[in-house]
Amino acid sequence: MKFFGYTMGDPNAPVEPPSxxxxxxxxxxxxxxxxxxxxxxxxxxxxxxEAVKIKYTDGQFTVLDGPFAEAKELVGGWGLMETRDMSxxxxxxxxxxxxxxxxxxxxxxxxxx
Amino acid sequence: xxxxxxxxxxxTVIRLESPRLIxxxxxYTGDIGLAEDLAxxxxxxxxxxxxxxxxxxxxxAWLTTVAKRRAIDSFxxxxxxxxxxxxxxxxxxxxxxxxxxxxxxxxxxxxxDDLLRLIFTACHPLLSVPSRVALTLRLLGGLTTAEIARAYxxxxxxxxxxxxxAKKALSTADVPFEVPAADQRxxxxxxxxxxxxxxxxxGYSATAGDDWMRPALCAEAVRLGRVLAQLAPAExxxxxxxxxxxxxxxxxxxxxxxxxxxxxxxxxxxxRWDRLxxxxxxxxxxxxxxxxxxxxxxxxxxxxxxxxxxxxxPGETDWAEIVALYEVLAEVMPxxxxxxxxxxxxxxxYGPQAGLELVDQLTAEPSLRNYHLLPSVRxxxxxxxxxxxxxxxxxxxxxxxxxxxxxxxxxxxxxxxxSV
Numbered sequence: 125m126k127f128f129g130y131t132m133g134d135p136n137a138p139v140e141p142p143s144x145x146x147x148x149x150x151x152x153x154x155x156x157x158x159x160x161x162x163x164x165x166x167x168x169x170x171x172x173x174e175a176v177k178i179k180y181t182d183g184q185f186t187v188l189d190g191p192f193a194e195a196k197e198l199v200g201g202w203g204l205m206e207t208r209d210m211s212x213x214x215x216x217x218x219x220x221x222x223x224x225x226x227x228x229x230x231x232x233x234x235x236x237x
Numbered sequence: 238x239x240x241x242x243x244x245x246x247x248x249t250v251i252r253l254e255s256p257r258l259i260x261x262x263x264x265y266t267g268d269i270g271l272a273e274d275l276a277x278x279x280x281x282x283x284x285x286x287x288x289x290x291x292x293x294x295x296x297x298a299w300l301t302t303v304a305k306r307r308a309i310d311s312f313x314x315x316x317x318x319x320x321x322x323x324x325x326x327x328x329x330x331x332x333x334x335x336x337x338x339x340x341x342x343x344x345x346x347x348x349x350d351d352l353l354r355l356i357f358t359a360c361h362p363l364l365s366v367p368s369r370v371a372l373t374l375r376l377l378g379g380l381t382t383a384e385i386a387r388a389y390x391x392x393x394x395x396x397x398x399x400x401x402x403a404k405k406a407l408s409t410a411d412v413p414f415e416v417p418a419a420d421q422r423x424x425x426x427x428x429x430x431x432x433x434x435x436x437x438x439x440g441y442s443a444t445a446g447d448d449w450m451r452p453a454l455c456a457e458a459v460r461l462g463r464v465l466a467q468l469a470p471a472e473x474x475x476x477x478x479x480x481x482x483x484x485x486x487x488x489x490x491x492x493x494x495x496x497x498x499x500x501x502x503x504x505x506x507x508x509r510w511d512r513l514x515x516x517x518x519x520x521x522x523x524x525x526x527x528x529x530x531x532x533x534x535x536x537x538x539x540x541x542x543x544x545x546x547x548x549x550x551p552g553e554t555d556w557a558e559i560v561a562l563y564e565v566l567a568e569v570m571p572x573x574x575x576x577x578x579x580x581x582x583x584x585x586x587y588g589p590q591a592g593l594e595l596v597d598q599l600t601a602e603p604s605l606r607n608y609h610l611l612p613s614v615r616x617x618x619x620x621x622x623x624x625x626x627x628x629x630x631x632x633x634x635x636x637x638x639x640x641x642x643x644x645x646x647x648x649x650x651x652x653x654x655x656s657v
Binding site for chain 1: 245246248249250252253294349453456459460461462463464467468489490509511513517
């Protein structure tokens with residue numbers, strides 16, 4: 125089963141910008157998750173202030189530039205996991221958050237194409 | 238958190254930690270049977286303590302520490318333990334019997350080496366192939382004997398006995414817990430790759446029973462392959478195997494229709510192929526080639542699978558390239574089954590008559606006498622040539638040869654089908 129886990133840098137669940145130590149521990153964690161055959165792809169999000177939203181309503185496109193939240197720099201990241209079940213995806217996400225620090229991750233099961 | 242979720246979380250942590258726990262203990266004890274017993278003791282302790290105290294920050298280190306303490310306790314309590322137990326207990330007691338959890342060790346290279354040793358030991362050629370498969374799934378997949386039994390449709394005691402005997406055989410032969418030396422490395426690695434390949438294949442096209450595809454076995458094999466590729470990154474055939482498995486796995490969503498019936502490769506809805514797995518497979522294949530493994534048997538099979546994966550429509554398939562790859566594969570790994578596949582590729586590249594000529598040579602092959610795909614392929618080619626009577630007879634024969642309910646249904650259906 126594949127799961128997409130993300131921390132969006134949501135203003136309601138702010139994530140502190142990472143310290144160099146955290147980068148190092150996160151690197152070790154990513155290595156571990158990759159070696160376990162669980163992490164298929166991962167990456168970070170640019171700050172929410174740089175995001176763009178594209179809407180489509182009644183045949184019309186609207187492109188909205190950020191910022192959508194307060195000035196605080198909110199960053200996030202994502203990971204695509206393949207695990208035996210939801211419980212394993214939860215455990216890996218706990219291990220991620222234990223390094224990333226206070227915050228909130230969402231995991232969604234990914235269906236095949 | 239609900240009680241059920243807490244319990245599930247604890248079981249998940251234990252399942253995730255189990256291979257590394259056993260690998261670390263096997264390094265310590267030199268005996269995987271003893272390592273698994275100790276690991277089991279630690280798991281029992283965890284199931285008693287974690288629900289009340291919470292999961293420790295480093296569960297792997299906790300389990301390892303408890304397992305080592307149990308080894309000493311047992312040694313002190315009993316005088317008639319077996320030799321290995323006694324040796325271990327003595328060593329541990331001499332060290333003072335006090336350990337603090339080593340939080341760095343969970344991330345250390347040592348554990349990676351131990352995992353690789355565990356894979357090589359579980360797949361030791363001394364063991365029968367079904368034993369290697371069962372032991373690998375048990376020790377490295379963390380599957381229970383009940384789960385393995387269900388996947389292979391055999392009674393649970395059979396699997397349990399297979400595992401016990403395998404561990405005993407390794408112990409009796411004093412098989413060292415190590416990565417094989419250079420002169421033994423190639424055949425030992427071949428055995429490991431074969432086990433992973435067989436696990437995948439069992440899930441991909443089950444040979445018995447009515448469950449046509451067992452996705453859990455496929456997923457487990459792909460995971461084992463990915464783990465091995467990280468542990469032994471310099472081995473081209475490991476990447477070749479991973480490439481093959483990733484690309485084969487990419488087709489799983491398209492291999493059955495809504496009713497669960499199998500859909501043949503050329504009839505599959507390719508928009509349902511998993512593009513992420515295809516690109517991972519192609520990347521793994523490139524790594525195998527970069528390491529000089531182009532002519533490895535798994536890399537060749539992956540190259541063939543890649544020809545299909547690159548074609549968005551069946552008509553775009555480069556069949557001439559596939560024929561060329563099968564020719565090399567037939568040199569590297571001569572086998573009637575490879576010849577049969579080569580015949581199919583030839584028929585696609587150069588017409589059914591050209592394919593049939595090669596297939597007809599294979600009908601005399603004793604090893605293919607009971608192979609259901611031979612009459613199935615022959616039937617296909619005969620039908621394409623308009624030789625309908627002969628084609629139907631071949632499909633009927635294919636139906637009687639396969640053990641798998643769904644594949645039998647497919648063959649039987651084609652035997653009754655009118656050609657259009």
